[in-house]
Amino acid sequence: MSYLKPALKHPGLPKNKLGFTRRDYEGSISTLCAGCGHDSISASIIQSVWELGIEPHRVAKVSGIGCSSKTPDYFLSASHGFNSVHGRMPSVLTGANLANRELIYLGVSGDGDSASIGIGQFAHLMRRGVNMTYIVENNGVYGLTKGQFSATSDKGSKAKKGAINTDEPIDLVAMALQLGATYVGRSFSGDKTQLVPLIMGALSHQGVALIDCISPCVAFNNHEGSTKSYDYVREHNESVNKLDVILGRAPITAEYAPGEVTEVAQHDGSVLRLRKLHEDYDPTDRVAAMNYLARHKAMGEIVTGLLFVDPDPEDLHASLGTVATPLNQLNDDVLVPGAAALEKLNAALR
Amino acid sequence: MKPTDLSSPSYFHKVVDCQWACPAHTPVPEYIRLISAGRYTDAYMVNWESNVFPGILGRTCDRPCEPACRRGRVEDEPVAICRLKRVAADNKDDVLARLTPIPAQKNGKRVALIGAGPSSLTVARDLAPLGYDVHVFDAEAKGGGFMWSQIPRFRLPESVIDEEVGYITNRGGVTTHYNTRIDSLKGLLAEGYDAVFVGCGAPRGRELDVPGAQEAAANIHLGIDWLASVSFEHTTSIGKRVIVLGGGNTAMDCCRSARRLGGEQVSVVVRSGFEEMKASPWEKEDAMHEGIPILNFLVPKQVLHTAGRLTGMVFEKVKAEYDDKGRRKLVPSGEPDVTIECDDVLVAIGQENAFPWIERDIGLEFDRWGLPKLNETTLQSTVPNVFFGGDAAFGPKNIIWAVAHGHEAAVSIDKFCQGQDVTERPDPLVKMASQKMGIHEWSYDNDVSIDLRFKVPHADPSESLRSIKAEVELGYDRELAFKEAQRCLNCDVQTVFAANLCIECDGCVDICPTDSITFTPNEEEDALRTALKAPAINKHQALYVADGLKTGRVMVKDEDVCLHCGLCAERCPTGAWDMQKFFLETAKTTNGAQACLSR
Ligand SMILES: Cc1cc2nc3c(=O)[nH]c(=O)nc-3n(C[C@H](O)[C@H](O)[C@H](O)COP(=O)(O)OP(=O)(O)OC[C@H]3O[C@@H](n4cnc5c(N)ncnc54)[C@H](O)[C@@H]3O)c2cc1C
Ligand SMILES: Cc1ncc(C[n+]2csc(CCOP(=O)(O)OP(=O)(O)O)c2C)c(N)n1
Ligand code: SF4
Ligand code: SF4
Ligand code: SF4
Ligand SMILES: [Mg+2]
Numbered sequence: 001m002s003y004l005k006p007a008l009k010h011p012g013l014p015k016n017k018l019g020f021t022r023r024d025y026e027g028s029i030s031t032l033c034a035g036c037g038h039d040s041i042s043a044s045i046i047q048s049v050w051e052l053g054i055e056p057h058r059v060a061k062v063s064g065i066g067c068s069s070k071t072p073d074y075f076l077s078a079s080h081g082f083n084s085v086h087g088r089m090p091s092v093l094t095g096a097n098l099a100n101r102e103l104i105y106l107g108v109s110g111d112g113d114s115a116s117i118g119i120g121q122f123a124h125l126m127r128r129g130v131n132m133t134y135i136v137e138n139n140g141v142y143g144l145t146k147g148q149f150s151a152t153s154d155k156g157s158k159a160k161k162g163a164i165n166t167d168e169p170i171d172l173v174a175m176a177l178q179l180g181a182t183y184v185g186r187s188f189s190g191d192k193t194q195l196v197p198l199i200m201g202a203l204s205h206q207g208v209a210l211i212d213c214i215s216p217c218v219a220f221n222n223h224e225g226s227t228k229s230y231d232y233v234r235e236h237n238e239s240v241n242k243l244d245v246i247l248g249r250a251p252i253t254a255e256y257a258p259g260e261v262t263e264v265a266q267h268d269g270s271v272l273r274l275r276k277l278h279e280d281y282d283p284t285d286r287v288a289a290m291n292y293l294a295r296h297k298a299m300g301e302i303v304t305g306l307l308f309v310d311p312d313p314e315d316l317h318a319s320l321g322t323v324a325t326p327l328n329q330l331n332d333d334v335l336v337p338g339a340a341a342l343e344k345l346n347a348a349l350r
Numbered sequence: 351m352k353p354t355d356l357s358s359p360s361y362f363h364k365v366v367d368c369q370w371a372c373p374a375h376t377p378v379p380e381y382i383r384l385i386s387a388g389r390y391t392d393a394y395m396v397n398w399e400s401n402v403f404p405g406i407l408g409r410t411c412d413r414p415c416e417p418a419c420r421r422g423r424v425e426d427e428p429v430a431i432c433r434l435k436r437v438a439a440d441n442k443d444d445v446l447a448r449l450t451p452i453p454a455q456k457n458g459k460r461v462a463l464i465g466a467g468p469s470s471l472t473v474a475r476d477l478a479p480l481g482y483d484v485h486v487f488d489a490e491a492k493g494g495g496f497m498w499s500q501i502p503r504f505r506l507p508e509s510v511i512d513e514e515v516g517y518i519t520n521r522g523g524v525t526t527h528y529n530t531r532i533d534s535l536k537g538l539l540a541e542g543y544d545a546v547f548v549g550c551g552a553p554r555g556r557e558l559d560v561p562g563a564q565e566a567a568a569n570i571h572l573g574i575d576w577l578a579s580v581s582f583e584h585t586t587s588i589g590k591r592v593i594v595l596g597g598g599n600t601a602m603d604c605c606r607s608a609r610r611l612g613g614e615q616v617s618v619v620v621r622s623g624f625e626e627m628k629a630s631p632w633e634k635e636d637a638m639h640e641g642i643p644i645l646n647f648l649v650p651k652q653v654l655h656t657a658g659r660l661t662g663m664v665f666e667k668v669k670a671e672y673d674d675k676g677r678r679k680l681v682p683s684g685e686p687d688v689t690i691e692c693d694d695v696l697v698a699i700g701q702e703n704a705f706p707w708i709e710r711d712i713g714l715e716f717d718r719w720g721l722p723k724l725n726e727t728t729l730q731s732t733v734p735n736v737f738f739g740g741d742a743a744f745g746p747k748n749i750i751w752a753v754a755h756g757h758e759a760a761v762s763i764d765k766f767c768q769g770q771d772v773t774e775r776p777d778p779l780v781k782m783a784s785q786k787m788g789i790h791e792w793s794y795d796n797d798v799s800i801d802l803r804f805k806v807p808h809a810d811p812s813e814s815l816r817s818i819k820a821e822v823e824l825g826y827d828r829e830l831a832f833k834e835a836q837r838c839l840n841c842d843v844q845t846v847f848a849a850n851l852c853i854e855c856d857g858c859v860d861i862c863p864t865d866s867i868t869f870t871p872n873e874e875e876d877a878l879r880t881a882l883k884a885p886a887i888n889k890h891q892a893l894y895v896a897d898g899l900k901t902g903r904v905m906v907k908d909e910d911v912c913l914h915c916g917l918c919a920e921r922c923p924t925g926a927w928d929m930q931k932f933f934l935e936t937a938k939t940t941n942g943a944q945a946c947l948s949r
Contacts, residue, residue: 001790002917006798008424010864010884010911023863035855035923043860190854218855218923230853234901 005029017053025050027077031070035222037189037215037230038068038137042075044192045106045135048199049076052247060096060103064089064118067144068110068137068215087118090125090134094316097130100326101317104203105132112142115151115170122172126179126208131315133202134210136172137189139217140228147220158225171297173307176210177290182313183209184289186304188233189216198306200245204270207313214302233302240281240292240305246271264311274306283308351875351895353904356846359780362932364892365909366842368431371418373754375778375936376400378415378431379842383794385434386835388828393438395448400935401435402472402518402753405510406497408436409823412630412748420841423888424864424911427803429838430826437831439510445517450479450940452523457481459767462543464532467495468749469740470549471518472756473763476939478523480764485543486524489531493519496551496741497749499578500600502607503819535708535736545735545763548708548722549752552741556700558595562653566695569660570653573604573698580607580818589693592616593663595650596698597627602634604696605642610818617690618644619663621680623670636822640811648688649680653695662691701746721745728762728772729755737762757938764939776937785843785929786919792929794843796916798863799836840914844932847905849898851926858918858927859883864911867918872897872904882908 005026013021025046030039049059056078063069065086072081080103084092093107114122114136125134140153147160151170158164176184183205187195195213202209214233216222222229227236247270264272264284274283282288289308296303317324327335354361364370368378377396384393397404411432419428459482463470466488474484492498493515497506519526532538538546555572557563563570569589573596579585592613594605597620608616618637620627624646627634638644648665655661667685670678703720710716715723715732722731722738729737739755741747765772785792807824808814814822826834859867865884872878878893879886886893891910899905919927935941 002796002915002920004797005861005917006863006913006915007800008798008863008913010866011424012885012887013865022865029861030921033923034921035853035857037855039860039921040856043856190856192856216855218853222853230855231900 003029016050018055020050022046022050025056025076027072027074030074032067033217033219035218036067036143037139037217038071039074040189040192041135041137041195041213041215042071044189044195044199046075047192047196048203051196052200052203054104054203058102058104059106061106061108062089062093062096063108064110064113065144066110066113066142067217068139069108069113070144071137072108087113087116087121089113090118090121090130093132094125094128094130097132098316098322100328101131101322101324102326105130106203107132107134109134109136110143110150111136111138111140111152111172112150115172116142119151119170123175123179126176126181126210128316129180129182129208129314129319131207131317132209133199133205134208135199136210136212137215138172138212138228139215139221140226141217141221143217143220147217154227157227158223160220160223171293172210172212174290174293177286177293177308181210181308182207182310183306184308185210185306186212186214186302188214188237188302188304190230190234191237191304194239194242194304197243197245201243201266201270201272201306201309204245204266204268205309205313206267207310207315236300236302238278238296238301238303240276240278240303240307241283242275242277243306244273244275246273264309266311272306272309277305284311286310351872351878351893351904353897354892354894359778359934361892362782362844363934365844366932367418367420368415368429369842369934371414372401373414373751374401374757375934376415377842377933377935379838379840380933381438382429382431382434382835382838383840385437385831386795390438390441391443391445391448394442394445397435397438398445398449398517401750402475402756403468403497403514403749404435405439405514406506407749408432408434408439409506409510410497410501411435411750414750420839420911421837424913425802430803430806430834433806433823433826434831434835436825437828440825441828449517449521452478452521453481455481456483459483459544460485460542461545461547461763461767462487462538462541463547463549464538465495465549465551465740465742466490466493466515466526466528467549467551467740467752468497469742469752469756469759470495470547471515472753473547473549473739473760474524475518476757476760477763478518478521479940482523482767484524485527486519487527487530487532489529491528493526493528495549499581500574500603502577502580502603504606504610504814504817504822505603507819507821531707533707535714536712539712539733539736543735544767545737547759547763548736548738548742549740549756550705550742552701552703552746554702554704555697556702558650558653558695558697558699560650560652562655565658566653566655566660568658569693570695570697573600573696574701576696577603577607580611585611587612590614591692592694592696593690593692594618594696594698596620596700597622597629598698599629599633600701601696601698602629602637604698605637606640607818608694608696609640609642609815613694616642618642619648619650619665619690620644620646621649621668623647626678640815645688647680647683651687654689660693660695662689663695664689703742703745705742719745725773727758727775729759730762730766730772735766757936760939761937776941778937779935779941781933782844782846782930783933785916785931790920792916794840794929794931795836796840796843796914796929798839798913798915799833801833801837803837804830804834842932843914843916843929845894845907845912845914845918846928846930847894847896847907848926848928849896849905851924852899852905853924854899854901854903855923857921857923861917861921863915863917864913866908866910866912868906869899869901869903870906871902878906882906884908886910
């Protein structure tokens with residue numbers, strides 16, 4: 001068993017604008033089961049942060065409990081990290097974000113962590129519009145506790161030992177859309193060409209971004225009868241669009257038919273260039289997206305891609321009118337303005 | 351691209367860069383692992399089987415394996431393959447009992463080998479165990495050929511030569527006829543040998559031809575003759591100021607020998623630039639380390655002398671110019687001539703073949719360069735029972751090539767004597783064995799050391815310059831050898847892929863430290879090489895392509911910088927990757943005679 005990934009690397013590895021190679025964004029070697037989809041998501045996060053040229057110390061990784069929530073150890077070892085309690089990533093991350101809005105927040109969670117025990121926290125974070133990227137590594141089971149159905153498990157889906165799930169699933173994408181998330185995507189760990197741009201777009205989005213990433217659990221949910229297995233997802237995957245994240249103003253080089261490409265400019269200067277794969281899909285129309293998803297879900301399709309994006313998101317700081325400076329950069333006299341200031345505030349509320 | 355054909359042993363053989371580059375195809379990683387395990391005798395035997403002179407080669411080999419070594423592509427320097435060989439030789443136990451036995455019962459065939467250099471000795475070693483009555487002739491008093499007469503003792507102690515030559519000549523089956531020069535091939539053939547092997551080397555040094563050379567001849571010496579005379583202890587001193595002409599390894603041996611025989615101001619003068627010199631980089635380094643300057647771009651113009659005594663040499667300064675085709679020409683630089691005073695000149699400007707003792711009317715044909723016409727594989731000449739090898743075959747090369755020729759010639763001679771078709775070559779011995787011991791356990795040490803190459807300890811120059819016999823390199827001790835051995839990447843432990851087991855989870859892709867694995871739509875090779883996770887720009891290295899995946903993509907593995915760490919196989923949930931040890935032993939007459947010891 002190897003505990004260390006050799007430091008030797010490919011001599012031709014490209015460097016990003018900071019002069020780092022992809023390998024500079026790695027973490028320690030994964031202890032998850034070999035073949036776990038979560039590891040591919042970690043690799044996609046590494047690729048995305050590297051491609052965006054983000055300094056690792058500007059990222060804060062926050063997670064809950066589960067195999068998925070363990071993964072922040074396996075990427076960005078030079079970033080900040082907080083492995084919180086089961087289902088409590090959203091509140092810890094919200095607090096961190098309120099205290100210091102200058103970091104780039106990456107919440108990593110599981111379907112159990114977010115849709116079962118943490119569903120309340122999930123819902124409120126979405127409503128509030130915390131500026132973050134929320135990745136749910138969705139395998140339909142509690143991987144870490146040996147494969148019980150989670151709240152995203154489809155009705156009728158079969159467990160490894162044969163039990164059938166009788167409960168309705170929670171669709172985190174539908175919930176996020178309903179609760180006002182401003183960037184919503186779904187993807188599959190086995191399709192990095194789709195997943196990497198989705199993560200890049202989410203990290204550059206200045207509002208709450210959810211990516212529901214189906215991520216097969218090879219140990220407990222990759223069998224015949226599962227709707228979260230490699231084979232099932234590959235067969236039912238319907239991608240509505242193809243995303244490219246354009247950093248700096250790169251001209252369109254390929255020829256597209258009129259209406260085939262939509263461009264969404266984000267506040268940080270990046271451009272989301274979307275090529276339509278489904279003709280009648282409009283990712284900027286929230287209600288249409290919800291309808292489309294409901295219809296196609298009933299047809300048994302797993303709809304993936306960038307499902308919704310609001311080019312002008314508002315985040316929690318904007319609605320609360322908080323101070324822009326991180327709290328750790330403010331002095332005591334500002335942070336604790338004293339009894340007179342409190343008296344004044346109370347008076348204003350009377 | 352077409353899926354890779356794994357049925358041919360050459361695919362995996364090429365992945366073992368060192369073994370592929372070694373003319374004798376020594377199973378390098380196999381012996382390096384044995385050294386790590388402290389099994390020096392076994393490591394020695396793996397070498398002895400394939401290169402016959404591990405102790406000698408571990409000190410002197412030209413080491414074509416090292417520039418080829420994969421390690422050199424992922425960090426600064428290759429594994430010290432050659433010097434690890436010496437460790438096996440230095441630390442082994444008595445091996446006599448493990449050498450291929452020589453039968454008392456002879457097979458009735460008699461062969462004559464001309465010259466007792468490495469090529470002939472290899473033929474002898476390979477034929478004697480089959481019951482051949484082998485006769486070795488050499489004009490000199492001892493066996494070893496140039497290894498004994500040319501290579502200076504401070505690089506190669508005589509005891510090492512005697513030991514390894516003795517393993518061949520002292521165990522029966524081989525009769526040596528030293529101090530016996532063969533003056534006529536016709537005469538030798540008339541003695542009724544079933545086959546004759548010519549391993550007489552390339553014994554003639556090229557002479558210096560500039561004005562004054564004749565007059566000062568007493569102090570102008572041909573490098574290889576002078577080195578032989580030093581080896582035989584006929585020459586024990588030289589003037590204080592010495593010029594060595596030439597840029598090859600012979601020049602390096604001349605200048606370093608001169609330093610030890612009284613030369614105080616010894617300089618090497620070469621026509622070409624320093625970079626283009628033929629000498630190996632480490633030979634140049636060693637010479638400069640001993641205070642010998644190498645002066646380049648100087649063409650000999652004149653030898654200066656007074657009253658028949660050499661006083662110096664005049665050189666014209668040149669520079670390199672390149673034409674459109676990149677060919678180099680040396681043209682006068684216009685700078686003033688350079689005069690260097692000296693007491694002796696050693697001429698090491700080239701070596702030639704000469705076969706004055708081979709009659710031209712016996713049907714043995716020569717080409718226009720004076721070399722025998724040979725079948726390149728069988729080494730058979732135009733006289734069916736006469737075979738060539740070593741420097742005599744295709745001009746001066748080195749010891750390991752001489753050994754490789756010796757093995758091939760022995761196969762040919764055996765086939766010829768048994769009335770078989772010489773051109774039908776036997777297959778190599780090939781084995782593949784999975785290294786899997788448990789879920790994540792391998793029977794090889796898959797940890798990758800990140801240590802840089804360890805320097806071989808050298809004797810203090812003030813000590814080693816005092817005697818021509820004091821060995822300069824001291825060799826690795828066991829501890830250093832272990833650490834250096836750990837740098838080997840085990841390139842013979844191959845990544846073998848089974849597409850039918852793969853679920854395309856990307857586990858292997860994500861873990862691979864060198865980004866060697868990609869799943870992608872199939873394309874032509876050139877397009878594929880740029881479409882991989884990391885560009886596969888080294889076209890000398892194969893792409894391993896496998897189809898039969900559910901998504902219709904192909905698995906492409908760039909062999910170039912794979913660390914053979916086995917992580918892909920560790921992270922594969924289905925065992926689609928396996929780490930399998932590839933073992934290849936080239937076809938030899940003695941294959942199978944020796945129990946496979948270490949596998
Ligand atoms: C100075 C010098 C240093 C070298 N250093 C190295 C080194 O470090 N590493 C390396 O790999 N290679 C080295 N080489 C090259 C290497 O020595 C030769 O390539 C190699 O020895 C060739 O082997 P061979 O079997 O062809 O015969 P040789 O070793 O050349 O031996 C031929 C033998 O045949 C005998 N012979 C010739 N004609 C007759 C005849 N008519 N009758 C009887 N006997 C005859 C000669 O006396 C000689 O002993 C060096 C060469 C020189 C000149
Ligand atoms: C408060 C609390 N309740 C229950 C658990 C037990 N537990 C640990 S992980 C886990 C489920 C994790 O599932 P998920 O978030 O889907 O992660 P996965 O392992 O599938 O990636 C549970 C129930 C816990 N650690 N803490
Ligand atoms: S790393 Fe080892 S096996 Fe690989 S080429 Fe170098 S010496 Fe040979
Ligand atoms: S053995 Fe496998 S994981 Fe290791 S470098 Fe080679 S291909 Fe990559
Ligand atoms: S880890 Fe194994 S199953 Fe997964 S992609 Fe690689 S070879 Fe295929
Ligand atoms: Mg889960």
